[in-house]
Amino acid sequence: MEMSPLTAATTVKMQFTVASLGLALAAGIFLLVWPVYSGFDGVNATRATLLQVNGPWALLPVFFPVFVALLPVVFKRQFVRIIAAVVLVAFSFIAGFSIGLFYIPAAVVMVLAACVPDAASLRGCLW
Numbered sequence: 001m002e003m004s005p006l007t008a009a010t011t012v013k014m015q016f017t018v019a020s021l022g023l024a025l026a027a028g029i030f031l032l033v034w035p036v037y038s039g040f041d042g043v044n045a046t047r048a049t050l051l052q053v054n055g056p057w058a059l060l061p062v063f064f065p066v067f068v069a070l071l072p073v074v075f076k077r078q079f080v081r082i083i084a085a086v087v088l089v090a091f092s093f094i095a096g097f098s099i100g101l102f103y104i105p106a107a108v109v110m111v112l113a114a115c116v117p118d119a120a121s122l123r124g125c126l127w
Helices: 005-033 050-054 056-076 077-092 100-126
Strands: 036-042 045-048
Touching: 005 050, 005 056, 005 077, 005 100, 036 050, 050 056, 056 077, 056 100, 077 100
Parallel strands: none
Antiparallel strands: 036 045
């Protein structure tokens, strides 16, 4: 049983989109639980998580990319994938020196999800 190029493209797009969501969620959870701050109190070395230092408001910038990556999973439209890819790349660039670098893999995979239809339909025509 062979899939049509349209079905193959839709499946690959959704796999990339879900993978991007998983990568963004993993980055968000990592940023919240891993001690990213370190210091010295005169006697001992201290470590603290993003939540311990910044409080609950830190959830907003940490989970913003997760929310953006969730939108194409819920609304399965190509223009939503493209907008999500642009927003994730922009967020990764703007916040690049703080938390943005952690979201680059999710942004790259979302860009791939936004670009799949042309490549998948071309592959279907050639083989």
